[in-house]
Structures are given as structure tokens and as C-alpha cells.
Amino acid sequence: MARASLGLLLLFLGRSLGRGCWDSETFATPKQSHSEWLAELKSWREGHSKRYQADAYKDPTLTWTRTSYVQPQIHLYDRFLFDGSWTPERYLDDLEHRYGGIDSVLIWPTYTNIGIDDRNQFDYFRAVPGGLKALTNLTASFHKRKVKVLWAYNPWDQATRDEGRHWDVLATLLKATGGDGFNGDTMTTIPLEFWEAGANRNFTFALEPEGGGVPCDDDFSSAGWTPLGWGYFGQKRADRMTMKYDYEPGVDKMKWLDPRGRHLTHVCDRWSKSRAAAIQLAFFNGDGYESWENIWGLYNQLTDRDAELLRRSATLLRWAGQRNLSHDFDEWVPHAPEATDASKGIFASRFEKAKEALWFLVNKGKEDAEIKVRIPEPYLAEGFEIFDLYHGKKVSPETEGVVELGIEASGISALLATQEPPRALLERMRKLSSTRLAEFSDLWHVLPQKMDPRPSSKIFDSSSPPPEMVLLPRMEFNFSSSGTEFEGGCDPAEDDNEICCRDGCVEHGAPSCQCGLVQLEYFGVDVQFPWEDRPGRNHRKALDLGPVLLDRDLVTNADYLRYLNASGYSPVDNFNFLKHWQTGRPKPGDEQKPVVNIGFEEAERYCRFYGKRLPHSYEWQLAAQGPDGRKYPWGDHWDPSAVPPPGHDPESIRKHEKGTSVFGVHDLIGNVWQYTDSFRDEHTRAVLLRGSSRYNPQVSEAFPSLHQSVNWYFPPARELNKHSKYFLMSESYERAGTLGFRCAGDVANGAPAPYHYRNGEENHKEVQFV
Template identity: 30%
Template sequence: MYYKIAILALATLLVTRERLTAQERKTPNPADSYYQLIEAPSAPEKWDRWREQMRQLRDSVRWHAGYTEENYRKEQFKWASAAYSTFFLMANEKSLYDHQGNFDITACIQKYEQEYGGVDVVVLWPTYPQLGFDQRTQFDFYRNLPGGMAGLKKLASDLHAMGKKLMIAYNPWDDIGRKQGTRDEDELLKMVSEIGADGVYLDTISNVDGFFNELQKSRKGAILQSEIPINAGALNLVHQSWLEVGWNEKYKNLEFGEVPHLVRNRWLQQKHLIYRLSRFSHEQSTLLQNAWVNGCGLVIWENVFGTVNPLNPRDRYYYGAMLPVLREYSTFFTEGEWTPLFPVKLNRVYASEWRLGKKTLWTVVNRQDQRAVGKLLEQSHRAGTRYFDLITGREMKTDVKNKEVSIYADYGPKAISGILAVPEDDCTPAFYTFLKKQAEAFEKAKWTTDVRLPEHLLKAVIPTRKYTSRILPKGMVPIAVPSDSARMVFMFRQRECGFYPVGNFVDYSFSQTRNEITQANIAVKLNAFAMDRTLVTNQQFAVFLKSSGYQPAHENNFLKHWIAGKPPKGLENHPVVYIDLNDARAYAKWAGKRLPTEAEWQWAAQNGDAATAFPWGNQMDSTVVNTGQWSGTTPVEKFSGGKTKAGLFDMSGNVWQLTESERTDGYNNYCILRGGGWYINRASEWYADQGAQKTGFGAKYLLTWPGLDRCATVGFRCVADIE
């Protein structure tokens, strides 16, 4: 989620949760003069003075904040400074599960290991954008995954066996648990302990008052990772943080300037690992270069909350080339003497120098979209020193005269280079093996920046037997359809989960304003069909179970609200919930029906060509719909004033309705929900769509696993094909 908006929304929370010492209250922190990036002068003749100012700033901030580096130097925390890649894993990602629906993290992670240069940390994310469809808490979402806590414990154990870490995510904007009388901190500590997780991903806050010390009691060595750039005072407690496209203290975008700027928190504390990313950018060369000269890590994130963002081949190659170097030479970046904007000879080529003992490493970037060829560096030379590019795996061309070495380079467009000056005695077989792997990857690299988005494949609809309009199953009414194409307007709210290619829109999350309502004109041929007058009820579903003997493959949360296998007394005529798409399909097949497509659903809801905004007309009327006035579902025939002209009840409100419009993009399976439901929680804009909806509105419902997909606000109705 875009953190700039979240920062404003959470200002009060940050004030209460970020502990300030008495000294900090009295004296302004010198780091507060800057935000995420520190701007560098464009003129090279000013760089020496600028670097000296930056060193003074670093010393001042460290004194002011009372840095001890204790939490970085302790053995149990050292892993955090060398874990250069975080893999943001959506819990609904198809590759995470085997055919039985159990976790298979080895198969899931294999692709990302091969294509991105390895994974160090996995952030498992099951919540947004699904959180808020019903009243489950963010912690319930973890508990509803396969195997519950035991399944997650095994997942953590499997990752540990692979030498990787697992972080669980905390959504501070979710107040559902707090409303139910539980403390977020208690839930997190319990979960970390039970799972054996290695830390907590803090999402849109940068610190929780006192939580770090409590976290150590639950699991020694567990850390905090923040999505947003943290304040300098929290660097002692938060080991890792993210930095998306960066801004400086004047809130102007510096990420795409010519001269690479300094990442503030990396400069203040080199052991604090910062992860760079731009979640919806297909082309990330500039950001990768800025990460490289600052010694930052990277976020691997192709499945962005349900929107697929594959990197272009060139950037993916550089991920795979940079990460092995960052890991192998981590001490240069965490403990080496860092000189940003080290002077080089080539035009529009920039470098940082990292000195460690007798070795020197330069991280170099070519800002141009064309080759840069010629003398790169002039340096004093020690006899026996050799110079290698750790990215390409090749030895650099050099010329040594009078104890001075000239290093020559030939860089392609937007190239990244890592030049290591190393004594010949240190050129071990292991070193040459490393270079060989890098050279092989370089030879196979594809330099194109073209990106092809995945197709969204629609699952085929299996028609029912053909009924006549006079002989229909009980409780169904025929819906008149036009002889030519039906024309409708589909609507959805622009969320980071995207939607699917519809109308003239393709790349929703990459280009649209978040939370705006997007519309697309649809023309579709509808065959004659009939629709259930009401939502399928608990009682009707009970008859189905008794008659068919249906048993779901996974019973987790199946009809969770029933008591001893029967509908609760008084709710027999309420819509059935706590069912998933396959449960609904099984009922429909048993009844000789099927689920409606979203086009069929909308045509019926909007009264055909009348295209009304609501089933009853064009104005919202809360007296004829269940849109949050009750604390749950209502009888399916309660709101006679809210019917369509054909006599369909609850085509808005009460519960969301499953449709047969199920799609896959290769990463995500999802279906479209229609109608809206009874549940409303106004605490956060990040929650899923809630309340009764207009007839044209659809919500993307990511399908994860039956135990998570089944919830208190999703039901269904059926249709049948007629002659």
C-alpha cells in the first residue's frame, strides 16, 4: 500500500507508539532535516565538501540518538544485516500449495530463487486486500490458513531448513481485534512464539513502543521490519525497513535525478538493511542503480496484492547479479569505509567506494541509455593487486604505471558493475567459482525491457439442462434478455489487487488513482436464463447436504455458524454463508442449476435495459436493504421494497454473492462478488468493499484456501438455462 497516505492517517498512532527520550523532546534531531533521501550536489567539485557535511551529520545523529549498535552486534541479530532479499509472498499465490491444498514452500520459492538471485526473508501476507469483507481479524487470517498454527510452524521450519527466515505481517490499521477485546501486541507475540517466526513486518508504522524487548521474550533474535522509512531514533530497534521510490525533505521526487542521492538511514547506520522496490514499475533500472551505490537490499514482489507485476528481463537479471555480490561481500557494506560519489572519469557514470582492510570494492552505475567506454578510475596500486568485475565475473582491463593503476570499462546501457580490488593471494578457488557463476549468468542475460502481462483466463461455464420458461425449478423467475448484445457498465473500486482486463482498461493498478471507481462499457450476448428469487438459505442448504451426502475436501470453517450440523434456530431462512465457491457449485449442480456469470447477475439486478443503479431504482434507500443496520444476515424475503421488477430479493446488501466468473492469471485465482453485504467497518480505507453496493459494482475476491475463503458475508444464488 502506498505509505504516503498511510503516514498521515496513522499520525496519532505514531505519536502514541513511538517512544521519545527526554533529550529528544528538548533537542531537534539533526536527522529530521532530511526525509528518505539526502540530495547530492550536481557539480562534482562540490562533492568533497558535501561528503564532509554528511559525515558530520552522521556523527551528530549517532550522538544525539545514543547509538550503541548493540542490537546489531549481538550474535542473534547479525543475520538481519546480511539478508539482502525479502520475498513478499501473498498467501493466495497458487504455487504455495500442493494438489492437496497444503503448503509447499520449496516448490513456491524455487522460481524466485532461480530468477532473482536467491531469497533470504519471506514475508507471508494473507490479509489485505481480503481483510474487511467480514469481521475476522488479521490474526484469524493466519489461523485460517492450512493447518492453522501447526501448519505455519511447519512452514517456518521448512524455511529455516533452507537457511531462510519467515516474517509475519502486522496491519496496524486493522482495529477488528481491538474491538473484540484483544491487544494486537499480545496476538503478535503469541503468534511469533507458536510459529517460530523470525520477526514482524510492521506495514505502515515504523516502531511499536516497547514491543522490541517484548518480542525478544517470545523469540530471541526476532526482529522488526518496517514498510516505511523509520525515524532515526528507531534505528536501534528496527533492523530492516523498506524504501520505495524516494523523496527528500522537501517532498520532491529525487529517485530519478541524474546524480544518485544518499539513502539517509543506510548512511546513518550501515548495518540497518534497507530494501528498495517500486511495486508497480515494470522498469526499475534507476531504482536498482540507486540501491546498488547505497549497498541496499531488494524486495522480490511479482504478485502485488493480486496484481501481477513481472520485472523486465534486464532488471530481473540485475536482481540475480546484485544479490549474490551483496551477500558474498556483505561486510564491505555493513562495516567498510563508505565514500559516496567516489570520483570516476566516465561521463554520467557514478560510484561508491567501500574499503575493508586491504581490499576495495566500487559499486558503479551507468546512468545512460547508451554505452560508456573508456578510463573509469585512476588509483594508487599495490603490487599483486588484481581488479575484477563481480557482476560480469570478468577481470577488468588495467594499465599500471608508477604505482598508479588506470581501470578501463565498457558498460552497456544502464549497466551495473562491482569492481573488487583484491590481492592475488586472495584469489582462491572459491573466488573463481563465484566469478564463474556470475560470468555464466551474464552470458545468458537478456537485455530487453519489454514486459508481457499475464492473461486472465476465464473458467468455462458448464450450462445446465435446458428448462422451459413455463416449467422452472421452484422459486425461480425467467429474466428477459435482448436478442442482440446486452450493454452494461461494469464498475469496481481501484484497489491494489486490480481487477481484470475489461473494456478499454488493462493495467489498473499501474496507472489508476487508488480508490477511484473505474467503469468499463461491456457488450455481451446473453442466453435465456432464470434466476432464484432469493439467496440460497441455510435450510435449503441443509436439505442439499442430507440428500446428496456432500462432504467438502477441506472442512475448515465449513458452515461455521451452524450448531451440531444444523442451522441455528431462527436463521433457517437467512442466506447460507461460510461456504466457498466449490461448495456453492456443488449445491447448484445438485439442484440442476449453476452460478450466474457476473453479466447475468448484473443484467437481472439492474432491471435489464432500465439499468437502474439499485435493484429498486436509482436512489439509495437504506430502508429496503440490509447495509449494516443489523449485526448479521437478515431473512431472504425481508425487504420486499428492495426487489427488482422481476421480483428478485437481496440483489443489493445482506450478503455478497458468488458468481461463476472465476479467473486465473497464473499467480492468483479469483472470482467476482456482486451485491455487497451487511458488514461495515469504517475504521480504515484499506478494508475491502463493504455494505450494500450498486448493481454495476463488482469486487475481486482472491481465492486462497477453503478455510480462508469461507466467511460470514458471502453467499450465493443460482441460475438455470432456459430455451
Template identity: 30%
Template sequence: MSDTLDPLVPRPIDLPTVVDLHGPLTAELVDRMDDAKIFAAPDREDEVQAWRARLTEWRAASRARIGYDGRIYDQPDAAWAARCHAVAQVWLWDELLYDAERATFTPDRFLADARERFGGLDAVVLWHAYPVIGVDERNQWDWYRDVPGLRTLVNQLHDAGMRVFVDYNPWDVGTRRAGDDVDELASLVADLDADGVFLDTLRKAEPELVAALRAVRPGIVLEGESKLAVERIGDHATSWAQFFADSAVPGVLRAHWFERRHMQHHTRRWHRDHAEELQSAWFNGVGVMVWEVVFGVWVGWNPRDAATARRMLTVQRAADDLLLRGDWTPLAPLAPQLPGVHASRFALDGVELWALVNRSGSDVTGAVLPAGTVGTVVDLTAAPDQDQTAGGEHVHVPAQGIAAVLVLRPGAPEPSWLPDLRAAMRGLEHVRDAGFRHRVAVRVGTTAPRVTDRAAIEGETVVVPAGPWALTVRYRARETGMYQGAPYVDEWKPLPPRLHDPRTLQRDGVQTAPVAVGADEVSNGQFAQFLEATGYRPATPNRFLLHWSDGRPVPGHEDDPVVHVDLADARAYCAWRGGRLPTEDEWQLAAQTGRLRRRAPFVWNWTDSEHTDGRTRFAMLKGGSEHLAHGSDWYFDGGPQPPELTAKLLLPGLGLARSRWIGFRCAWVIEEERP
């Protein structure tokens, strides 16, 4: 048997757990079911009733084994989590949330886009440090605390009805040490008034951390990544259903069946088709995670899936009492001859919500409810030209889509929320377009500087001649990708050697004119001369020349490379010198001559390589630095690097791109040398 991992199929640990329906519920079987992600649906229809009975039997036995008391779900401050149907992972500097040109956060723009395409969000995770952390000594707390106006952003999101999660990276052990993680995280939660903590790479928080967080925020909600042990469902109100593979017929999410108030958010971050996890979420009455910019890479949702999410979330928010307190019947019996159509029924006080999914590739239209169904039938997802109360005879369940039918049994009063829901559902049609919309990153911020006389820069440059060139570029595969596209397309969890392994790409082009690249990085002393001559002050002063003292270089360090400057600062200096930053290719071509010098200490060099795809900005760094963060592969690249190595840096705003270990050198377009 080969150990080779096929990235296009689920790993064994991601597969649904087959439920043994034969014999008694032994302790061994309880343990095996305790460890499930999803309980696979039975192979035969005549086993469904026994399957549901086994799930109910397991839940009682598992709860008894651990003495389950559901303590967190009884706290009023944490009750919102059970109704948190849609959460978005958002890079703090996503260009929907942050305007790089105006240097200001734009939460209204971000939330308006979410309302238009997904029907709105209930919470956001403000992802902040990874994958830039490790470029210098700043720890994960610094990457939050150094952001001017971050508390104002949180307040604005709260005012818009959003809950806000902060991100905790337990693997951050090799950056600046301050207090221990428990105290630092608790302090951050208190200072930002955060509602929840997203536990990156952790399935659960340890009891000490839970206690510390509850001390500062009694209703704090903790969301772990992937499978949560049944023993910890009682103090983690949410969990991240990442890379959960389902059975062909929809199965039941183990953690949500164990505790209906436990909210799970389905996601497969690299997939361009989200139909299966949306159907699983709808069938189980749980939520989804909308994650379109995955650590700087665009993996946006296609129109069909965004429309499905909007339909699903609109119903879930209106009918959440049914989802939380109703009698849940997974794989409820339907009318015969409905290939690929399956349903969950949620019933409370004579009101029933039928959550229908169609796993097949063909639309199904007709009477879907079992014969003998009595009462008023409301087709909540009916087409605009159809009567929603036409008796359920022509319910349309689109291929790879969902439908919602409400049944009011005789004598049951109409729910107070039904008129508003019916109005909201008008026009929310299924969309067939499942095509992925690529975003192309384009180079921005470049200028066309004047041609410089060679004599003006003689002796301080390495000339890259005009003409064609070809380069071999090396980089470390990270979740940021490189120039274009997702590094992992429709793959299940990326693992080494696909993640963090060395990669190579070829770049070629034509140098239309010779370019002289500065042999040395710009020094502190040279930058001080620039400030004196021009009076330059950055629009955002945060972290500008943080290593200087009283506005001057520290005595004895005038010849060190100037750092704590961002792209705008470096461009301003180079323009003053009549030049510009070198492109990453010009930098490498010059460095491969062996004549580029490095000031001490070695620092990364900015290059004229700023790109944006409309959601993420990034730039390429060259040269490496003497700084190297130890302890995790998740850190940014460090250490001195050969000329061919390129590192992609996502660009944070508001001065956070200014780093102790990033400097720059200038370049000049020069005249062709005459023979």
C-alpha cells in the same frame, strides 16, 4: 501554484534532500538531515569531497544527539538482518506458493522461481489479510490462525534458508476484538516462530510493542514502511525504502549511512522499470524488495531488472563483509570521460569492491578505475568471452545497468569467497529487454450445464432473456484493481482521490440463451437437503458450515441464507439442482428488474466469476451484506449495495474463503419460450 498532484512525478516528501555544504553544521541543519530519505549528490564534482565530509560530520553529531548505541545490531539473533539483501512480499495464496487445485502450499516451486530469475531470496513477508479483511468479522490474527498448516509452511521456508516476516496491520480496529495488538502479535510471533514483523503503514513500532516482541523472540527484526527516524534506527534493524526518489547522480540513503548494519529494501511497487532503485541499492550496498503481485495485481519485474537484481545480489551475498565493515566512499573518483557512470568503493584490508552504475542510455566500455590504480583487477561482471582479470581495461557498464570490479591491492590475500563468486558470475549477463510482460486474467471453473425445463424451476427465478446487453458497473477503486492490469502504472504513491474513490466501467455482451436466476439465495434448509441427498463433503473441511450446530442448521434459522460455503461448495449445490452459479453480469441483469429477493440477513453472493492470471485467483461478489467493518478505508466493501456495485474478492485457499457474510443463489440455462 497548483495543488494538483501529478502521479508520474515524485511528491515533494519523496525527493532527495539537498545537503548544505556551506557554513557550520548547525542544530537546524542536523534536524533537516535527520529527516532525509536520501542525501542528494552534489551538483558539482568539485563538491563531492566536502559532501562526503558533511555526511560524516552529520552522522557523528546525530549519533551524539540521541546517544546512539546500536543495541539491536549487537544481538547475534538479529545479525542476519544486515545480510538480508532480498525480501519478497508474497500474498499467502500466490499461485507460485499455493496450488489451488491441489489445496497445498508449494514453497519449493516459489523459491525455485526466485532462484532462477532473481538469484534467490533471503526472506519473505507472508502477506495474509489485506485486501480481504473486513468481508466479515475476522481480524488480522484470525486470517493467520485459521490457515491449516501455516506453521509447517514457515518451517519449510526456514529449512530452505529463508527468514519469515509476518505482517502487522495497526489499522485493523473494526473487526472481531480479542486481546490487544501487543499481546496478539507477540503470541503469533511465538507460535509461528517468525523472524520478523513487517509494520504495514507504520514507520516504526512503539517501545511497548518492541519490548513485548523481544520478550518472546529476542532477535526479532522489525521493518517499518518508508522513512525511519534516527531515534529508532537503534531498535529497527531494517526498513522499507518505498518511493524513495533519487538525484540524477546517485545519492546516499540516510538511514544506511547512519548505521551501516541497518538494511534497507528499495521498492517502487507500481513501477514497471526498477533500474533506478536497483542502482541506488547497488551504489549504497543495500537490498531490494521483490514485489510482483501487489495485493492481487500483477506488476512483475521485466527481464532486464530481474537479471540486474541477480547480478547485484550474487555479488552482495559473497562480499557482504566488505559492504558492512569496509570503508565506504560514495562517488569514488573514476577515470575521466565516463558520462553517466558513478561508483561507490568499499575497501577492507586491501580488498576493494567498486559498485558501478550507469545512469545514461548508452553502454560504457573501457578503463573505469582512476589512473594509477595498482593491484590485481577482477571484472566480476565481465562477459563470458572476456578474461575477468584482464586488468580492468575493458570494463563494460551497460546502459541503465550495473557492473562490479574487485581490486586486490599489492600484498592483499585473495578473499576465500572469490573463486566461488567468479564461478557464480559466469553467464550472468546484462539483459537489455525491459519490456513489461502483462498477465491476462482468464475466467476459470465454469461449466456448460444442461438446458433446464422452465417448468422445473417455475416461480423461483428471474429470467434474463437472450440477446445483447450493456451494463454500467460501479466499484470502489482499491489496490486490487478490477479485471485486468495494475490500477496504478509507473506511479508514485497512490493517494485519494485515485485510491478508494468510486469508479465506473461499462460491460457488454450477448446472452446466447435465456438464463433463469434464482429469486432467492439458497437457504440453510435447502443446503441441508443437498447434503442428505448427496453425502457431499468438501475436500478441505476448514470453516465449512461453521455457523451450523452438530451438522445441522441452528433451529429457527433454516430460512436464513446458507453461508460459510466457498465457490466449490456453491457449485456442487447448483450442479445438484441442474444449474450453476449466475455470472456477475447475469446477477446484475436479474437484480435490475427489481425482482431478486434477499433473505435476512443480507449477504454477499458468489458469482460464476472465478479468474486467475496464474499468480492470483479472484471472484466478483454482488449484493453487499449487512456487515460493515468500521475504522479504516483499507477494509473490504460492506453494507447492502445496489445491483450495479461489484466487489473483487481475492480468493484465499484452504477454506478461508468461507465467510459468515457470503452466500449464493443458482441459475439455470433454459429453453427459449415459444410464441
């Protein structure tokens, strides 16, 4: 099927933000009598559950989806997973230590790098170190630890390299690597073709729509082949990022739809500083939790208290899942009246199967609470025992079958009526609950970043610089630059460089929108310069820069060929290395085009070979902007004639002299992106790219990402007060057809390493600026 046909098929897909139909993923709590409310829910289920064939629930290879209670999303460039070599044990051990481990993992190597060139989303899986063979081994390592592996899928990726029908490619790659399923980014529901693509290959895999599976048109047929989903159950927001949940927990519509509760939703609340309410809501529904922490490079780590709450809830859920109590049950009674006391903030769900009853309770209040639960008559018969599972102890009913239960503030509990006491679980929970949740810190903090130090180059003679370099004089430079990343928030009150989405973009009004979403709680997924106390989107500093040398031109294909001949360099992993060349040299006519398909460290290695280094971001901006703060090398107004026209492959250098800066530096914007500073924290490493390229793909009009959708591809940064952030992993992963570089050089009396600037506020009085 052609790309246009794929677009027609996906008419009902869309992005979570702004989708009205996503507001109904849960049933509201009883406003009438509980019996009337429950009867209405059962009537709804009877009417809808007859309209789909539960193919996924009939397949025994997918029963694992019912107990996949903890699932993080993880970028394959996370340094706990890959830092020069693959380390899945390190990654899994960390999660085991902090919150009790995971049941499945969603691996994501694509967004936010996708769109820098025409590599499609599947190419990014191939580009990780070792390629598909490495992913096969990684998947096997996860399986050895009983962790299922899902891939991230981006249905909106239709403007990059066309590889055919997405469902066929995805099914083929999943089968080849042993993957277990995929998560459909932005997808409210998932078309049948994806399920059939697996069946046609005798390979069943799990489908998990980000939208949870609740359709906009009341057609629940896709529920039959989507046993998993994400749930954005916080229908309101306390601010523009932190989820706010209803006081009375809602009932998961997709889990309720199946009479046996075999669907499992992962409640997703990635940005909130406190995850307790989301974990409670998942627990109440017998659902899973999306323990997502590395959010496009901003590490929103669970607090110690939330991590411990997740450990305890997952322990109880996994036991219930193994016992077939939280799924494949005979009966589920949410807001069970015998154990719910809204005046105290206590809400309970009762699950029943084979003469057992299990209550999951949550305390939404801020104070410890005591509740009396009236055990139903059938479970008071001879042979039954009642257990406080959370505290790991047996409880004895008082008169009329009432048992007392204590629940910690913002905590959980569980009660079991059974004839088969779970001895191992009781011992485990007794140990866990011996330390109160209140004793764990709920302090939230930002993971600090460091800018990678850059050694000085050899010292050049400033009186006779190399002919290919320009001397930038020493001057006081008011450095101001902001990251163009869409994710992470953007405060309009701190938007001097016009990064925030405005007007229609604020409500996702056009697919071409590429700007920072206006959200006030956080500060972007950008970087932290040495003078800053935390990562942020906006960077401002009066810097004493220079004198310093900068290459007048971008490094060309001809330059790089001379370097290869002189240095003898050959990459260990040559995946995508200079893939635009033919037979080991540039194509005829391409000699003066900027060299691309070079990894970050390969660019550094080239500069070092000639006694140079890569420029810092602020040095690059000084060369492009000069002393007057202009937006473009030629002035303050956009001039399309000063840059190459839209396209993909670079143009030869110096074709647009109007784009030359006041210092005589060429091709600073609009031809290829250019490497500058790199940054890292414990989990990610990234480089700031400057100047943009000719290439800016748009979310395809053939894919009807509805009117509120934005352009999710790698955002441009053509203005000199903007930059973009490109995540690093390996040379094979970083090599892009639109990404080049130029070198810098140090001179006598220049600023010293590692950051090659002087604090302008401290030094400007003693300097005669040019």
C-alpha cells in the same frame, strides 16, 4: 492494553502515499565539493547515531538482516505457492531460475480480502489450508532453502475482531510458527512495544517498517530495533504510478545512520514496468531490492532484462555481504570521486574494510560507457591486485594507478582491490557477464487471465420453472460493471461507473474513502472477461442473455441444512465451516437468514446437487438491474430503507421488499455478498462478488492513520454497476460470515455453456427481444 490505547501509541504511523516525511529517505547528491558534502553527512550521522541504542545490531540472531538482499512479497494464495497443496519448492525454483533466488520472503494472506467480515488479520493466517501447523511447515521449507520468513502486519486493522494487543499476538504467532520477523504495513517507524514483545518471550525477530524507518519528528530511536526497512526512493513519478528517480542516486539515510552500515533497506518499486533504476539504486547503496511481482493479483513480472540485472547485482551483493564489505565496513564513501563521472552517467560507492576496497558502480546512461578509475595509493602497494568483478577478470593499473572499466547501458559494475582474489566469484561473474544485458528482452507484458468456464445446469422447462426460481427473458443487455478495488489505478477519463477516487479522496482526504486510486499508467487489479484482451477495471459489452433461471431468494440456513441431510456432504477441512451454527444446525430464529461461512466450491457443489449452477456476474446484474441500467434494484437513487441497516450478521430474507428487482428477485444488495464468476491466471484465482453486505468496517479512529489515509478494508459495491474481487485459496480461507449465494438454471433455447451469453453485436438482429 485496550484498543484505544494501541491507537494512542501509534500516533506516528501513517500510510506511504502522501506522507511528506517519507520524501527524505535519502540524502541528495553533492552540490558543493565532495569533501564538504561528505563532512556534512558525517556530522549528521554523529549527531543522530548517539540518540539510539542499537539493540538489533547487537543480537547475533539478527545478523541475517544485513544480507537479505532480495525479498519478494508473496500472497499465500499465489498458485505457485499453493494450488491445492503447498508447493514452496515450485515457488522458489521459479525465482531461482528467473533472477537467482531470494534471501527472505514476506508472506501476506490478508489485504485485500480483510474486512469482508470481522475476521482480523491474524485470523487469515490461521485460515490458510492446514492453519498455523501448515505455516510452521512452510516456514521450515523456506528455512531449508536458507530463506527467512516475515509476516505482513496491518496496524490499521482495529475495526475487526479484537484479540488484544497487536504486538503480543504477533510475537506469539511468529514464535509458534518459527517466523523471523514482520513488515509493518503503512508504518513509518515501529513502536518499541513490538521489539519488547519478542524479548519478553525470549524470541528475537526482525522489524521492518514499510516507511523505511525515517521518522517524521527527527527521533531516530526506533532505528535501534528496526534493522530492516522498505525504501520508496523514487521521490518523483513519471506518471501517477511509474517511479522516476533522480539521475544522481541518493544515499540511503537509514544505512548511513549506522556507522557500520548494518541497516538494510529493500528498495520497493512494485508498479514500474522497468525496474532497472531501482535495482541500480539498491546496488549503489549496498542495499536490498523488494522483488514484488504479484501485486494484489496483478502480476507485474520483471522483464527478462531486469531479472538478469537483479541476478547479477544480487550475486555481487551476496558475495560482498559474506565478506562484510557492504556492511560492518570501516568506511563507506558514496559518490566516490575517483570512480564517479556524472557526465557519463557513472556513479560509484566505495566500501573499505581490513585493507580491501570495493566499488559498486552504476551506469545511469542509455549508452555503454568507459570510465577510468584512479585507485587510491594504499591499494596500489605490493601484494594488492585489482579485479573487474562484473566481468570476472583481473585488471592492471596504468600510469598513476588508473584502471579502465566498461559498464553496459543502464547496468552495473564492481571493482575490487584485494590481497585475496575471490576465485569462485570471478568464475561465476565471468559466465554471467558473457551475455550482454542488451541481449535480454526488456518487453513488458500483462499476464492474461481466463474466466473459469461454467458447465450448464440441467435443462429446466421454461414454461413451468421451479417455484423458487424466476425466469429472466432473453434480451439484449448492455453489461457495464467496474471493480471497486482500491489498488492498481483508475483513469478518470474511463470512469462511467464512478469508481475513481475524486475530490478529497484523490489526496486520501478521509479514512472512509474506498475507491480506485486515480493513477493513469495501469488498469486496476480486476479481471479479464472472455471478450477482453487484458485484465482491466472497467467492463462493457452488449450481450445477448437469457432466457435463464435465477433463484428468487438467497440460499438460507434452512435450505443448506436440508441439503446437508440429503447429500451427506461433510468438508475435508471444516475450519470456519458454518461456524455461526450451533450443534450442527442453525440457531433458533436464523433459519431464514442467508447461509454464510461457505467456500466458493461448496456453493458450487450445492447448486450442482439441485441441478443448478452459480450465476455469471452479468446474469446476476441482469436480474438486479433489468433493461434500463438503473443503479439499484429500485431505481437510481440510494434508499437506506430498502436494505438492512449496517451490522455484521445477515438479516432474514425478504425483510426489505423495496429492494426487490423488476423481475421479482429479492435481497440483491445490502444483506450478504454473493458469489458469481471466478477468474484465474498462472498465479492467482479470484471470484467476483456482487451486492455487498451489511458490514463495512472503517479504519479505526483510535488508530490515527493521518488525514491522507483511506479505508483499506474490503470495499463495498452496492451499486449494480460495480463489483468487488475476492481472492480464492481454499474453503477454509474463503468462508466468510457475510458471504452467501444463490443459484441459476438453464432452460431450452438459453445460451450455451461455458459463458452462457451470445455476442450481442453479432446476434441482436435476429432476435426478438423482450
